[in-house]
Amino acid sequence: MLDVSKNAVGFNLKQLRTTKGLTLDQLASQSELTRGYISLVERGLKTPSVNALLRLAAALDVNVTYLFDPNPTPAPRYTLFRQNEQNAPIQEDGFDLIALAASRTRKMMEPFVIRPPLKSAPRASHAGEEFLFVISGKMAIKFEDEEIILAKGDCLYFAGETPHWVRSIGKTKADVLLIVSATSPQKP
Incomplete structure (x- = not known):
């Protein structure tokens, strides 16, 4: 089973950075993140956000899932995720993040289940496109001058470059399927 702890991500990030x-x-400079932030991630003191993972993977020219598991077994023609086999989610800035197809390499989509915080998360923007589908609960997504409320069953598709903030609405965090697309298949 995949170890998605922040220590594993940090260790894998440092190994890949030094190997390259x-x-x-x-x-x-290449990821447009700060040196200090990356250092904290590498030492397991900070968990990277989805946005940071996407930026780091792009800068290192690898699939995001490589940061979770640099030695995946060759994937069959499909990747199966079973709810009862999942590890604890990564947690950052009030977000819970579960990678759904982490063992699949060379893919054009990065699927996650996220649980946005009850207060606004930090602003995000990234290359590619983004698709949100609310599995349970309610959430808000704010663009520069507009806020959209999404309830169970609602979905939203938009350009990832659009700066956006998300948050859960209510007393419990929403469960949201997040799919981020790449412009072309990423290298394993």
Whole structure:
């Protein structure tokens, strides 16, 4: 089973960065993240957001799931995720994040289940497109000058480059299927 702890992600990130011969400053420049932030992630002191994972993977020219498991077994023609086999979600800034197809390499979509925080999460924007489908609860997504409320069964598709903030509405966090697309298949 996949270890998605922040320590595993940080360890895998550092291994990949050093294997590629990149300094923290070079990776920070390429990913548009700060050197300090990346250092905290590598040391397991900070869990990267979805946005940060996408930026780091793009800068390192790998699939996001490589950061979770750099040595996946060759994937069959499908990847199966069973609810009862999941690890604890990664938690960052009030978000819960579960990678759904982490063992699949060379894919054009990155599927997750997210549980947005009850207060607004940090602003996100990234390359590609984004699809949200509310499984349970209610959530709000705010663009620069507009806020959209989504309830169970609602979905929203938009350009990931559009700056956006999300939050759950109510007393419990919403469960939301998040699919982020890449512009082309990422390398394993």
